[in-house]
Amino acid sequence: MFKKLSFSTLGSAFFLFALSTVAYAAGDELPIAGLKYFTVSVFAAGFGIAIAAFGGSLGQGMAIKNAVEGIARNPEASGKVTVTMLIGLAMVESLVIYALVIALILIYAHPQSSAIADLFAKMAH
Numbered sequence: 117m118f119k120k121l122s123f124s125t126l127g128s129a130f131f132l133f134a135l136s137t138v139a140y141a142a143g144d145e146l147p148i149a150g151l152k153y154f155t156v157s158v159f160a161a162g163f164g165i166a167i168a169a170f171g172g173s174l175g176q177g178m179a180i181k182n183a184v185e186g187i188a189r190n191p192e193a194s195g196k197v198t199v200t201m202l203i204g205l206a207m208v209e210s211l212v213i214y215a216l217v218i219a220l221i222l223i224y225a226h227p228q229s230s231a232i233a234d235l236f237a238k239m240a241h
Contacts, residue, residue, distance in 0.1 A: 168215030
């Protein structure tokens with residue numbers, strides 16, 4: 117299982133790097149070079165949030181399943197299992213929130229933000 121998981125992780129990382137070189141190798145067709153950076157940032161942020169939400173939801177589902185199984189086997193330990201499960205769920209959810217913060221930083225805090233805002237203002241008129 118671990119070998120299969122590591123192979124798929126390496127394969128997806130290779131695919132992502134190969135795709136990014138194609139994106140950066142394309143010429144400077146856009147009126148502002150920062151718009152290309154913005155576009156890539158939006159895709160990266162969306163992809164990162166999708167992976168974080170998917171992994172977080174899988175982790176939370178497995179944690180709840182195992183906690184319910186543990187409580188079913190030993191009902192006297194339900195208080196300790198519930199507290200530990202809630203702490204674990206908070207930790208998993210914090211990782212998803214960190215991914216959201218990083219995605220927002222990628223989208224809104226880059227060097228060409230004023231130039232891109234001016235371009236969108238010109239396109240709106």
